[in-house]
Amino acid sequence: MNTAETTGYPEGELSPQQEGAIVALLSDPGLTGAAKAAGVGKATLWRWMQKPAFQEAYRRARREAVEWARARLQQASGEAVEALRDVMNDQDAPHASRVSAAKTVLDLAMRATSEEEIEKRLAALEARAMRKGA
Numbered sequence: 837m838n839t840a841e842t843t844g845y846p847e848g849e850l851s852p853q854q855e856g857a858i859v860a861l862l863s864d865p866g867l868t869g870a871a872k873a874a875g876v877g878k879a880t881l882w883r884w885m886q887k888p889a890f891q892e893a894y895r896r897a898r899r900e901a902v903e904w905a906r907a908r909l910q911q912a913s914g915e916a917v918e919a920l921r922d923v924m925n926d927q928d929a930p931h932a933s934r935v936s937a938a939k940t941v942l943d944l945a946m947r948a949t950s951e952e953e954i955e956k957r958l959a960a961l962e963a964r965a966m967r968k969g970a
Contacts, residue, residue, distance in 0.1 A: 850893055857881055858890075858897050917941070 847958040850858070853876065860873035885955045923929050924937040 851889060854884055854890060855893070857884060858894050862893060862897060862901055 853874065857870065857874035857876060860870040864870045864873060867878055867881055867885075871878040872879065885894070919943050920937045923933050924941060926934065
């Protein structure tokens with residue numbers, strides 16, 4: 837018996853209820869809470885989680901959630917830098933706050949510079965490997 841015969845959905849496709857369960861799992865990774873939120877039994881959700889198609893869809897949903905969060909962090913980074921600069925330059929702020937803000941700015945600047953250098957070196961190594969392999 838194939839998947840389409842047992843679920844009504846082609847191999848690799850999830851039912852709307854299974855998709856709802858994935859959304860519930862993103863909000864509450866606990867089996868009990870997610871099953872309740874999805875309107876299914878805990879055993880049913882557990883069984884779905886054993887299926888490769890469900891596992892892949894859940895992994896994909898988690899990756900997308902992380903990508904969305906990363907994009908939001910990048911959007912807010914300009915404001916964060918301005919806030920750090922404001923504290924760092926505020927003559928009335930406590931010295932500990934000013935030092936902490938300055939240290940954070942320096943740490944992040946150094947990390948960004950280091951990451952840029954690593955990316956540059958990696959690109960050069962990849963280009964060299966492509967030339968040798970071509």
